[in-house]
Amino acid sequence: GKINCSVLFDYFPYPVRDPELFTEEILMEVCPEAEEWQIIRELSYLEVDDGVLYRPFCTLSNGEQTKVLLATLFLNEGHFLLIDEPTNHLDNKARKTVSDYLKKRKGFILVSHDRNFLDGCVDHILSLNKSNIEVQSGNFSSWMTNFERQQAFEETQNERLKKDISHLKQAARRTSDWSDKVEATKIGMGPCDRGAVGHKAAKMMKRSKAIEERRERAIEEKSKLLKNTETADDLKLITAEYHSDTMLSFSKVAVCYDGKEICAPVSFTVKKGDRIVLDGKTGIGKSSILKIIMGEKIEHTGNVNIGSGLIISYVPQDTSHLKGSLSDFAKESGIDESLFKAMLRKLDFERVQFEKDMSALSGGQKKKVLIAKSICDRAHIYIWDEPLNFIDIYSRIQIEQLIKEFSPTMIFVEHDEVFRQTIATQIIKL
Template sequence: MMRQEAMIRPDDTIADLLGVRTALAVIDRAEVGLADADELADADWTLPSRLEAALMRCGLSTDPQTPLATLSGGQRSRAALAALILAEPDFLLLDEPTNNLDREGRRAVIDLLRGWSGGAIVVSHDRELLEEMDAIIELTSLGATRYGGNYSAFRQCKDSELEAAARDLAHAEKALSDVARRAQQARERKARKDSAGHRARAKGDQPKILMDAAKGRAEASGGAGARLRDARREAAGEAVSTARKKIEILQPLSMDIPPTDLAPGRTVLRLDGVTGGYDPARPIIKDLSLTVTGPERIAISGPNGSGKTTLLKIITGQIMPQYGRVELTVPFALLDQHAGLLDPSSTLRNNFLHLNPTADRHMAHAALARFRFRAADALRHPSELSGGERLRAGLACALGAMPPPMLLILDEPTNHLDLDGMNALETALAAYDGAVLVISHDSAFLRSLAPDRTVHLGE
């Protein structure tokens, strides 16, 4: 099993992750003549070459004694993949295996599965990876549903289900309207008959006993009819409620972003010869110049460890550059994959009010509701939320601002979003008229964003 996050002790190495520390120590002792007879008998002399091959296959060319703490998240994920290959199991269980990987790492996962002759269960929202699946099981509040085929087939089925659910709702609402109309017509007919009966009784044309009998039959018939109409109305109402609930489950999440009115010729960001990083002796960003004008969309790419997130921190003032100049001239919002802008000890509503000082409680609830945090959900704390919910809350607080930010800076925004959340974010960004600066290794997301330019780091 490859977990989403490797649980490591401070002194763990790659060899520990792969479970070969002891076996490698035996070989090391044998090579210098310190191993005893039992150790020599049990030594796996093929281990070093198999270990090297597994690491190379996953794009890691490093010593097995390298501490895991010195590796990036993506490099640790590659090491975890190498551990799977080295173990040669019959069945793989992968939990979000591509979340922290760069393009090459994601390709390594896909290639691993393509060449895998055993079985595999993969938990993932990575649409490129899901295209490699033989079947997809979706978990919702309705339970587990199995769809044959890859992501494209799954998406087609889901779209068909949404269309069918919409038709069912329209049919149920029409049936309820028809029941209500017929009930009104029945009430009007009864009112006319009752009025005629009252006039006939007032005239005294028929014996009282006959009129009383006719009145009794009418009341009995009317009561039965009313009960039947009530039953039909109740059944039609339940059908509408059931159809509406299904629509709410299947209907994609909607994210509405107000317009920024960013002028096409306005300078949004200018970097002039910027050099910087965490270590002054070894700056990871070197002599970088960049100008963003108007509603441009720019992707920042590069392998893990190339300085992408460091660059965003320099741009937003979290790290001061060693050399060069940074000019950020418009209001901006920065959202990382962990929604770090949210205070975990405060409610979502209070987070929104803190990040948007001119907003009131009504505006906060309205903005959060657009991102499916309705009523009491607005009083939840970020610490209570799943990764996807937390990022959705971050989007609500960042994009629901008034006025909205003219520059949206996103650091791996799809890492913890579910498929509906990704589709909603892509739809929202398609309608967003501000500038976008994004780090992402999600090829499907980048295709949807259609960046005007890509800045490559680490080359």
């Protein structure tokens, strides 16, 4: 293909050549024409203290790095910004801040799987469908509503045409058979009688051909339908039955770093069927709380009581440990390989990916490996740490439907607001 453009493009995330440099130096590389006061102004819109400019870039949190690079890239006048997955390292508050910031900016294409984030900052959707590419005015929710309506309409049309084609096929066969039978009666008749019968047979054959043409048109019309349908097989989860209604409890637990509490003490009890989301800003200790449950030696105050014999299935945030074959991974994890790969197929994993080393998989594919493994675990409780990073929207919806249908007991950390609202039964704020 060919791309015609009249502007320069900038890409986010910007490739930082030396993270040890001061942030101000890096930003001057990103936008040489920018004045310091302009950068400080943009940072204020994104709720970032201008003190970050005078620190090494590598000392900034992932969220701060995202914000300072975005702010500076927008200062390149006349450039069109291509923003690729900006939310992966942002907590809920930061996502809202960045979404509000982007809503006031013009001239960008954004790739994101966060439905709430998209609704907050875009006014058009560029949809890469299976059979075409379309641009539609509106946000993600309006596009999704229109897409589902179109699919429902096409499914109705498809069923109608399927019946029409079957009826027309039978009608064409009957008419053709009648024509042949009438033609056969000409034998032994006089010339006048044979002419009348031949005329009648010809009319029947003409009608048969007309019916066949209608059938072919219906087949052609049917072939144009449902080309963009996104089908997703239902996932299944079988949990283990725990002997008690209460699985674990926290009493005045606070995560510590160098002897200092980094979050306020929390107390909560997890019972069967609870789906608890841990909420709080980046760095407040959400992942550490999950790791404490997993038995890692994390410094903390308070008391943690884990039920005896509790089987836990864990999806970590980090995927860098995934190496080797999927078959070996299934064996080491103690899960059924056929079931594991069937789950991956339902999560839109191509069969060709089964032969790859896991280290060569994309970020989203690695997350799907961990989620599929967890689904195959027969556990009492499921602990998921930001499971949806890099996961596409249709797979997110699949996972939501799975959790709603099978109601596993869960504690999770996730910043996708739609996912949280759909499945969480309780919010614990840190």
